[in-house]
Amino acid sequence: MTTTDIPAPTARPPRSAPAAGRRPKREREGAAWVFLSPWVLGATVLTLLPMAVSLYLSFTDYDLFNPPHWVGLRNYTQMFTEDPRYWRSVTTTLTYVVIAVPLQLALALVVALALKTMKRGKGFYRSAFYAPSLLGASMSVALVWRAVFNDGGTVDNLFGTGGWVNKPGWALVAVALLTVWQFGAPMVIFLAGLQQIPAELYEAAAVDGAGRWRQFRSVTVPMLSPVLFFNLVLQTIQAFQVFTPAFAVSGGKGGPADSTLVYTLYLYDRGFVASHMGYASAMAWVLLLVIGAVTAVLFRTSRSWVFYASEGER
Numbered sequence: 001m002t003t004t005d006i007p008a009p010t011a012r013p014p015r016s017a018p019a020a021g022r023r024p025k026r027e028r029e030g031a032a033w034v035f036l037s038p039w040v041l042g043a044t045v046l047t048l049l050p051m052a053v054s055l056y057l058s059f060t061d062y063d064l065f066n067p068p069h070w071v072g073l074r075n076y077t078q079m080f081t082e083d084p085r086y087w088r089s090v091t092t093t094l095t096y097v098v099i100a101v102p103l104q105l106a107l108a109l110v111v112a113l114a115l116k117t118m119k120r121g122k123g124f125y126r127s128a129f130y131a132p133s134l135l136g137a138s139m140s141v142a143l144v145w146r147a148v149f150n151d152g153g154t155v156d157n158l159f160g161t162g163g164w165v166n167k168p169g170w171a172l173v174a175v176a177l178l179t180v181w182q183f184g185a186p187m188v189i190f191l192a193g194l195q196q197i198p199a200e201l202y203e204a205a206a207v208d209g210a211g212r213w214r215q216f217r218s219v220t221v222p223m224l225s226p227v228l229f230f231n232l233v234l235q236t237i238q239a240f241q242v243f244t245p246a247f248a249v250s251g252g253k254g255g256p257a258d259s260t261l262v263y264t265l266y267l268y269d270r271g272f273v274a275s276h277m278g279y280a281s282a283m284a285w286v287l288l289l290v291i292g293a294v295t296a297v298l299f300r301t302s303r304s305w306v307f308y309a310s311e312g313e314r
Contacts, residue, residue, distance in 0.1 A: 054281045054284060055281070055285060056068075057278050057281040058075060058076075058278060058281040058282040058284075058285050059071065059072055059073070059075070059278070059282075060278045061074075061075075061276075062276075062277045063276065063277065064277050065275070071278070075278055075279045075281075075282035078279070079279070079282060079283065079286070085258065085261065085266060086283070088258050088261055089254075089258075089261045089263045089265070089266035090263060092172065092259065092260065092261050092262050092263075093242075093262045093263040095172060096172060096175065096176055096239060096246075096262055097236065097240060099173065100176040100179040100235075100239050101232070101235050101236055103176070103180045104179055104180045104182075104183045104186065104235060105186060105228070105231055105232065105235060107183050108183040108184075108186040108187040109186075109187075109190050109228075111129055112188075112191040113194065113220075115129075115187075115191055116191060116194045126187075126188070126191070129183070129187055130184030130185070130187065130188055131184065132181055132182045132184055133182045133183070133185045134184070135182070138244070139247075141178075142178065142244050142245045142248030142249065143248050145174070145177075145178045145245065145248070145249070146165055146174075146248055146249045149163065149164040149165050149174040149249075150163045150165050150166070151163035165249050166256055167256070168256050168259040169259070171249060171250070171256060171259045172259050172260050174249060175242070175245045175246050175249050175260055175262075179239065179242065179245065186234075186235060189227055189230065189231055190224070190227060190231065192227075193223075193224050193228075194220070194224065196223075197219065197220065197223045197224070201219045201223070202215055202219055205218060205219050222307040225306045225307045226306055226307070226308060229298070229302050229306045232298065233295060233298050233299075236294060236295075236298065237291055237295065240263070240287065240290070240291050240294070241264055241291075242262055243262070243264040243265060246260045246261075246262045246264075247268070250265070252265075252268075252269075252273075254266065254269070263283070263287060264287075266283070267280050267283045267284060267287070268280075270283065
């Protein structure tokens with residue numbers, strides 16, 4: 001074999017340079033973590049770490065002044081078997097949720113339907129109805145609300161109903177009406193959902209002879225069901241955590257006759273008034289589990305009534 005028979009080595013093709021403006025994957029991931037680090041730090045320090053401490057304290061006897069003492073499941077057994085006020089707070093909270101959430105969503109939907117058909121002043125009325133939601137669950141608003149429903153207040157002067165906040169059968173209703181009054185946030189979400197419903201569906205229903213009520217049942221409700229489900233989940237979670245209105249109306253005592261003793265108010269009483277922080281931590285974890293269970297049930301049942309147009313099925 002001669003040297004001329006030996007094939008010449010082929011040159012290795014040069015590596016392609018990275019496209020302009022593109023960084024290596026590791027470098028891009030590093031930059032992403034740098035931008036995410038404030039959120040990760042905040043979530044760890046302000047959420048995950050306090051949750052872990054609260055879980056530990058729920059198994060201890062802790063009075064805020066002495067080191068926690070491990071007691072195992074005693075807080076939970078006392079809560080479920082020896083504390084009648086605990087079960088009263090559970091009943092009061094469930095009653096509040098059943099009253100406040102449906103009324104708030106119904107009022108928000110009615111106002112959203114009215115705003116959708118409004119020709120003039122829609123922006124003004126939308127802002128006016130949304131304004132109470134901007135106030136949130138502030139103590140000042142709750143105190144004004146208490147004055148409105150107190151003896152000699154606005155409601156008493158107009159209708160002669162007496163002071164609702166002093167009547168065990170009506171005090172919780174006054175608290176729920178404050179939540180219903182702040183319906184602006186779900187109303188705006190409903191209005192956005194209504195504006196996404198194609199007008200052709202209403203035209204087709206009208207051609208088939210459907211009236212307004214029939215169009216509402218057969219077109220509006222199915223097409224709006226994802227938005228309705230979103231508002232239902234969000235408002236239910238918030239209702240289970242109600243605190244400020246009940247605190248202000250009852251003066252922090254849950255009265256009269258424990259009629260406004262909602263769950264979070266009793267949790268506050270056990271933790272910061274009676275200094276039973278371990279017991280309060282156990283109550284907080286039970287509330288977390290209950291809210292998670294209720295949310296899971298809502299998601300499970302949504303398969304039978306929530307309609308997604310993109311999927312074409314319920």
